[in-house]
Amino acid sequence: MRNIALLVSYDGTGYYGFQSQPGGNTVQDKIEEAIHMLSGERVKLTGSGRTDAGVHALGQVANFQTTSSIPAERWAIALNSRLPNDIVVHAAVEVALDFHARRCAVGKTYRYSINSFRFPDVFARHRVFHHPAPLNFGAMREGLTHLLGEHDFTSFTSPLSTKPHHVRTLYEASLRVDAASGGSEASGRGVAHITVTGNGFLYNMVRIISGTILQVGEGKRRPEDIADILAAKNRARSGPTAVPYGLTMCSVEYGPEWGLNWKPPYN
Amino acid sequence: MRNIALLVSYDGTGYYGFQSQPGGNTVQDKIEEAIHMLSGERVKLTGSGRTDAGVHALGQVANFQTTSSIPAERWAIALNSRLPNDIVVHAAVEVALDFHARRCAVGKTYRYSINSFRFPDVFARHRVFHHPAPLNFGAMREGLTHLLGEHDFTSFTSPLSTKPHHVRTLYEASLRVDAASGGSEASGRGVAHITVTGNGFLYNMVRIISGTILQVGEGKRRPEDIADILAAKNRARSGPTAVPYGLTMCSVEYGPEWGLNWKPPYN
Numbered sequence: 258m259r260n261i262a263l264l265v266s267y268d269g270t271g272y273y274g275f276q277s278q279p280g281g282n283t284v285q286d287k288i289e290e291a292i293h294m295l296s297g298e299r300v301k302l303t304g305s306g307r308t309d310a311g312v313h314a315l316g317q318v319a320n321f322q323t324t325s326s327i328p329a330e331r332w333a334i335a336l337n338s339r340l341p342n343d344i345v346v347h348a349a350v351e352v353a354l355d356f357h358a359r360r361c362a363v364g365k366t367y368r369y370s371i372n373s374f375r376f377p378d379v380f381a382r383h384r385v386f387h388h389p390a391p392l393n394f395g396a397m398r399e400g401l402t403h404l405l406g407e408h409d410f411t412s413f414t415s416p417l418s419t420k421p422h423h424v425r426t427l428y429e430a431s432l433r434v435d436a437a438s439g440g441s442e443a444s445g446r447g448v449a450h451i452t453v454t455g456n457g458f459l460y461n462m463v464r465i466i467s468g469t470i471l472q473v474g475e476g477k478r479r480p481e482d483i484a485d486i487l488a489a490k491n492r493a494r495s496g497p498t499a500v501p502y503g504l505t506m507c508s509v510e511y512g513p514e515w516g517l518n519w520k521p522p523y524n
Numbered sequence: 525m526r527n528i529a530l531l532v533s534y535d536g537t538g539y540y541g542f543q544s545q546p547g548g549n550t551v552q553d554k555i556e557e558a559i560h561m562l563s564g565e566r567v568k569l570t571g572s573g574r575t576d577a578g579v580h581a582l583g584q585v586a587n588f589q590t591t592s593s594i595p596a597e598r599w600a601i602a603l604n605s606r607l608p609n610d611i612v613v614h615a616a617v618e619v620a621l622d623f624h625a626r627r628c629a630v631g632k633t634y635r636y637s638i639n640s641f642r643f644p645d646v647f648a649r650h651r652v653f654h655h656p657a658p659l660n661f662g663a664m665r666e667g668l669t670h671l672l673g674e675h676d677f678t679s680f681t682s683p684l685s686t687k688p689h690h691v692r693t694l695y696e697a698s699l700r701v702d703a704a705s706g707g708s709e710a711s712g713r714g715v716a717h718i719t720v721t722g723n724g725f726l727y728n729m730v731r732i733i734s735g736t737i738l739q740v741g742e743g744k745r746r747p748e749d750i751a752d753i754l755a756a757k758n759r760a761r762s763g764p765t766a767v768p769y770g771l772t773m774c775s776v777e778y779g780p781e782w783g784l785n786w787k788p789p790y791n
Contacts, residue, residue: 343649345644346643376614377609378612379610380651382535522706523706
């Protein structure tokens with residue numbers, strides 16, 4: 258038995274999320290089908306975490322156990338030729354048998370993208386949330402700093418969360434305005450990317466953070482309100498859950514013992 | 525009667541090109557339908573040039589005559605709310621009655637995008653041609669220089685061209701490797717954009733140029749062969765017509781008398 262880890266990108270537009278569901282049409286289903294076509298095996302693919310319907314991934318990590326003798330480095334090309342073109346496997350390596358893409362993950366980075374120009378970029382319409390009014394990017398950035406460090410994120414998770422506790426640590430919570438888009442801080446117009454890195458994320462956490470920070474950018478809330486919202490540990494105090502398609506899972510981090518040092522391809 | 529000029533972006537993936545056809549489902553049809561919904565008028569929209577099925581535009585320019593009293597600056601928002609989300613009007617201005625988007629154009633810029641990394645970028649799959657082997661970008665760049673200036677481009681147009689003569693002038697013919705993609709000249713891997721600006725383009729001209737330059741990048745032809753191919757005035761001498769979806773019409777230039785100084789939105 259061998260354990261193969263995959264580095265996977267997908268455009269989540271056409272899928273009901275990463276994880277298999279009774280309704281089918283998930284990224285996991287598609288990769289499991291491609292593995293079946295290739296090796297004849299019915300495997301169970303384990304992702305580092307779910308992504309909701311419409312959410313994208315640049316560097317999702319997943320693993321599966323196989324008895325196939327196909328060399329690890331051949332899996333990427335072989336799977337890509339059997340996958341729809343909105344899912345791409347960028348790398349495949351053999352890992353220790355006890356590697357588990359979700360349980361071994363020590364950090365994850367997500368990005369939420371917002372365009373505040375008057376009109377959307379047609380080519381990014383499935384990947385960037387269009388908010389056609391100026392935003393106070395500086396205030397959004399300041400609001401994000403209150404989320405850094407260890408906090409109970411109950412205010413920033415769905416009441417549907419099944420996790421026993423909601424304490425997580427954010428190592429990064431930043432916003433950058435894409436210079437190539439022609440945006441600027443002064444105009445409040447631009448394509449902005451909120452990047453958050455943490456040791457773990459709760460259900461809808463990045464989308465609720467983004468929806469709340471968006472209200473800070475609109476002037477509906479002050480940056481320092483974020484600290485109060487955190488302290489309240491009450492989902493009713495934060496803002497709306499931002500639409501899924503602005504969210505991208507960028508990368509997943511593992512300890513050095515696993516030998517996975519994967520950078521997300523593209524950006 | 526007023527004459528309105530529009531600056532339009534579209535993702536050409538789902539359309540049979542810009543210009544109306546008996547089969548329908550073109551960008552022109554969609555915009556004409558949106559104008560009809562808005563003003564009740566059946567207008568004929570004139571584009572600066574056709575784009576083939578699957579070809580995209582960042583800054584296509586089109587115009588139409590209307591008796592509507594809707595202020596010019598309102599047309600963009602009003603049309604966008606009636607257009608599918610893969611077509612976006614970025615600006616609308618009233619222009620002189622004798623402005624004609626095709627006949628008044630004095631220059632156009634196109635881009636052809638090629639990705640030579642092993643695996644494609646899922647988010648650019650409809651917009652960048654994937655060529656999964658290293659390319660000699662320097663040789664491609666050198667090949668392009670032979671196309672600069674005034675030439676008879678018969679070797680680089682489809683035999684279906686109906687134009688009386690094939691002499692055109694290219695002001696720019698360059699290649700740049702997108703640094704953000706992580707590509708490099710040394711590795712021959714990267715996302716490369718061929719940019720050509722000229723006073724006019726023949727049918728399939730940019731795609732045949734790109735298909736031929738790609739062969740230079742593969743080492744199948746020498747850069748200086750481009751000069752010989754031009755001199756031959758024979759389509760059989762050049763390379764294949766590159767796939768349409770790698771091509772984007774970036775911008776259209778008009779003389780200062782028309783007061784249109786439009787930069788393509790995004791990139």
